[in-house]
Structures are given as structure tokens and as C-alpha cells.
Amino acid sequence: MDELIYGVWEGRPYDNRRRPEGESPEGLDLEGFMSFNSGNPVTGFVGPQGFLIFDNRVTLAHTLWRYYERTMKLSCGRCTPCRMGSVVIAEALEKAAKGEGRAVDWELVMEVARQMRETSLCGIGLTTPEALIGALTYFPELLRDAPAQPPVKHDFYAVATAPCIEACPAHVNIPRYIDYIRDGHPELATGVLLEHYPLVGSCGRVCVRPCEKACVRNKVDAPVSIKDLKRYAADHAGAPIEQLFIESEKPAATPVSAHVAVVGAGPAGINCAYHLLKRGHFVDIFEAKPHAGGMARLGIPAYRLPNDLLASETEAIERMGGRYFFEKALGRDFTIDSLLKRGYRAVFLGVGCALGQHLGLPDEDVTAKGYLKGLDFLLDIEAKQTEGVELELDGDVVVVGCGNVAMDCCRSARRLLKNGRVTVSYRRTRASAPADPAEITAALEEDIEFAFLTAPKRVLVEDGRVVGIELVRMEETEPDASGRRGVRAVEGSEFVIPCRYVIAAIGQKMDGSIFCEKDGIRLTRRGTIEVKDDLSTSRPGVFAGGDAAAGPTSLIWGMADGQTAAQSIHEWLLTEDTGFIPRRRMTAMIHDAKLLDHCPAPRAGAVLPTPRHHVAHLPADERIHHWEEVEFGMTDAEARREASRCMRCYRLFAAATLLPIPGKSELEAL
Known part of the structure; x- marks a missing residue:
């Protein structure tokens, strides 16, 4: 089939069974729903927005039954509406799929679904009833009078995900490991993470936290401290990570x-x-x-x-x-x-x-003493520390760039500084900087200066030694069609910062x-x-x-x-x-159709604002004198309290297909 036959999407029904010209949800490109893998048409799609049926060779009852079977298995059991409601719904739909829909009390099922939607504690219970409520509101006869689904080779693939999971490049089941921490089982939380990678404690310290930007808790107060909870799990797993892998x-x-x-x-x-x-x-x-x-x-x-x-x-x-x-x-x-x-x-x-890179300025002397590439600077520090050699910087330092490498360079330079100051030059504003905002804050605490909206023009060299850098002030331009502001040099605004070191931290290759x-x-x-x-x-x-x-x-x-x-x-x-990897295909469907882009905020009063936990750091005036780890981890009580802020924003998406889906045994969701 090449078009929608019927469905309910975001509360609106679509019924093209008797329409010469089909109608589909506005803004939803159905082209991406036509096939799951090559040559395998999608017969139906179900999610928190509702359901879509593309092929009359499957019944609505059978498609929804498979969806709510998955819902029932995913229910965590903490709240009665979801724990019991998902069972009632799945059993009713199983009867309908077998042609016994007239034996079901659909009014009771509708009431159960509504209670589940209104009173459940997490995203599974709050959002999965939407498809059934839409079906019973607009297409009740397709459940009540559904014929028994004949035994065919149709297939079904479901993914329970959340905005944080989709934002994580590794698709770590973040709510699950947070659940384990809340319940006092950091070792089980670590087990969830070890499904994806062995560098759990390392990632818990340096992850750039794309998941936290996607956290729905942002709409209430502040995101869950996902990265810090990951570190807590690794630090409290009961054994170092490497000892969890024994030869047997x-x-x-x-x-x-x-x-x-x-x-x-x-x-x-x-x-x-x-x-x-x-x-x-x-x-x-x-x-x-x-x-x-x-x-x-x-x-x-x-x-x-x-x-x-x-x-x-x-x-x-x-x-x-x-x-x-x-x-x-x-x-x-x-x-x-x-x-x-x-x-x-x-x-x-x-x-x-x-390979690090120099600034590429006119007539620059890349051999000048004190003119360093950011990556080379960091590599040299690591090599000398491994050899037990002490390093010192004598004089002012200017770091050009404001990414995470630049932050590592300026904070490292501050620790090596015998005398002088460290300044960071960046051509855009602080809000536009690609570095982790927490890293910029930490640098400021360590008395590092920032010259935002400045760009380098010349590295000043005398007798083969850096003596300064000439910068020009920049100003933002009007937003372009995409809303992004550019920058341009302010004529006649050049100025010089005397220094003995210029560190180019603008990228590597x-x-x-x-x-x-x-x-x-x-x-x-x-x-x-x-x-x-x-x-x-x-x-x-x-x-x-x-x-x-x-x-x-x-x-x-x-x-x-x-x-x-x-x-x-x-x-x-x-x-x-x-x-073929089914999870990768479902990820593309969710992303391309923007199915998680408008994950709604919790209803007013449903979630009480709770302060985000901020891990303690060594005082800045102490930490700049050594290389010991500056962040402390969470205590048991702090971790459980922070884990309790997770709202388990799961959303269940499922695709029914005409033919078997290859690769399912290789990578199942959750």
C-alpha cells in the first residue's frame, strides 16, 4: 500500500476507506513509514501520538494487541493503573484479535485506559493508552467486530525509548540505570551501562551530556544529573570495572x-x-x-x-x-x-x-618559541607527567578557541603557571561557545580571563619568541534565515595582549x-x-x-x-x-518524523520542582596547584535523591510489517 487507510493521530481521526483522495496528518511525512526494511511494507505504526494503518491485510485489533503486549511487559509495576491496566487492555485486545471482540466490555476497557493515562507515574502508563482511546472513540467497530487474524508471517518491532535515550549516541537505557540507582543497586545500574561500553567510570566523568539537553525535566526545573549518576554507578559497583570481567x-x-x-x-x-x-x-x-x-x-x-x-x-x-x-x-x-x-x-x-592546527594567520612563524598547537600542548603535558617531569609556564598565556580542548588547555596552563595570567580569546559570545558550559564556569572560577567577541589577527614574534597577540574586536550581525547570528570585525578595534605563549586550540585533524x-x-x-x-x-x-x-x-x-x-x-x-539492524531503522523513523521533538511537559502539579544536585568540587584556589581530580562523586543519599528526579519519560513506538524483519534477535530494544 502507498497511503494511509485509517488512523487516529494526535487526537484527530483519519478515515480514507471511502474517500477518493486520501487525507493524512499535517506535517507528518508518511513516506518514511512506507517500508521498514527493503521490500517489507509497514502495515501499521503505533505510538504515543496514536496509530496509523496502511494495509487492510492486518486488523487494527491484532496490531494494537501486539503493542499492548509490549506495554504490559514494560510496566515497571510501581503504580496500579499501569500494572493492572496494561493487563486488562492486552487481554481484551487478544480476544478481539481472535475474533471474540463482542465478548469484551469495551466501556470498562475505555475507563481503564483513561485512568491509566491520567494517573500513571511514568511515560509508559501515561502515553500508551492514547492509541487505544483513539481507536475506541473513532473506530470501535474495528475492535468489536474484528475477524480473527489469519496465521501469516506478519512481523512487529517495538522500541521503548525516551528523549534522553535518543539523544545518547550509544542509546543507553538511561531511565533504567537511574531506576536501579534509586532502588539502591548501583551494581545493576553499571550492568545496564556495560551493555554498551566498558569505560563507564571514564564516561561518567567526561561525557558531554547530550542526554541532559534532551531531558524533559528541563521543562520543570533542571535536567537530571545523568552524567554524575553514571559516575556514581561505576564508583559504587562493588568492584572496579575491569574486575567484573573474569577469565571464566x-x-x-x-x-x-x-x-x-x-x-x-x-x-x-x-x-x-x-x-x-x-x-x-x-x-x-x-x-x-x-x-x-x-x-x-x-x-x-x-x-x-x-x-x-x-x-x-x-x-x-x-x-x-x-x-x-x-x-x-x-x-x-x-x-x-x-x-x-x-x-x-x-x-x-x-x-x-x-594532528593539531595553528591559526593560519598571515605571515605567522609556526616555529616561534611559545607558539603552540592545543593538542600538542596537552600531549606534551601527559608525556612529561608520565615521565615524572615537572613543567612550568613563565609568563602570560593566550588560548585561542573556546571548545572543550581550549578549556583543557587554559585550565592546564593555569596549573603550570609560575607567574602571569591566562586569557581565552573567542570570536563569538559565551552563549555560542561549543565548550561544555560547566567547563567555562570552572575556568572562570580558576581566575582565567575570557575575551569574547575577539579574533586573532597576528601572532607577534621577536627574536624567535612570542611576545604577544594582536586581536580585533568582533560584533554580531543580524540573524540570518535560520536565526543564527554571524560575526564581523569592528573596523579600527585592533588591540594587543602581550604574552609569552599563544596556544591555538581551534581543532585537530x-x-x-x-x-x-x-x-x-x-x-x-x-x-x-x-x-x-x-x-x-x-x-x-x-x-x-x-x-x-x-x-x-x-x-x-x-x-x-x-x-x-x-x-x-x-x-x-x-x-x-x-x-539490517532494526533499532537503527526505528531510530531514523523517530528522528525523521520528529516523534519525540514535542515531548510534552508534565501536567501542572504532577511533578514538584526539585533542585538538581550539583557535585562538589575542590576549591579553585586549591585545585589550581595540583592535578588531582577536582570533582567529588555523589554519596548514596545524594545519588538516590537525584535519581528520584527522573520522570521515566518512556515512549513506546512500534511498527507492524507484512514480512519478517531480519536482525531482530541481534538487537532488540530494552
């Missing part, structure tokens, strides 16, 4: 087990290896540095992410049977060809973006020289590895992810790429094709 629990080899080479022991490479090992494959990781962690270790200062914590979590790979080969660099010690000739059936490239022509790896115009949606590259059997494919990104995005690549590699090893 290593996945057993299977007839389809294969040897896979992972190049790069950063977050993407580690998580790719982790998921491949969980599937029973043999994995070797080749790393150019003498230790694992990649940019998470080399580029994130110890006061944010202690090296010993990261090192302990990367040991999980070895406990699962993986092997590290350190100080082995692609392009120097081996090539992609040589790996494949050695018997590796697939290769993952997680080589990162290890991948070192393309590690590849040779025989590798067969195509690069994009940005100098990153060209990949498809499944993270396969131009060479069959070779995959890539993280910074190398996306450009400089964050730890959570790198780990998400590693998980995706592992799924694709596993399918490749089985079939020499990357296959």
Missing part, C-alpha cells in the same frame, strides 16, 4: 568466530573490540602509543580523568581475551594489506585525529599520511575517512569510526561508533554484508 566469563569461541584487527586503542577502537569479543570473535588491538586510551588519555587532563582509572577500565579487553600490541603504528609498522594477509578477516580503523595507495581507503574533503552509514569504508572488510571518520568528537560519540562498527563487522563476517 570470557565468551566462548563459536564456529563463526573470526580474527579481527582494531587499529587504535581510543574509545572507538576499545568499544569495537569490546562488542566483538562479546560476540566470541578474536580481537587484536594495535596502538601507536605505549598505552591504551587514545585521546581520552592523551588529551583529557588528569584533573578531569585520572589516568589510572582509564587504564583500569581498558584492562577489561584483556580479561575478555583481547590482546594489545603497543607502539605499533599504521603506515610505519604495518599496513591494511599486511593485516589482511596475516589472516585478519576484518579491520576497524579508530586512528583518531592526532587526522594524519592522512598513515595510508598508502594500496590500502584503498578514500578520504573526504575534510581529510577524514569516508564511511557509509554502517561505517564500512571504500575497501571491503575495512570499517572506521570515531574521530577518524567524523572529525574531532567526544568520548561518547567515539564509543557509539565502536558499537555500531562491531555490529556491522559481525554481520560482515557472517554474510559478507552488513545486514
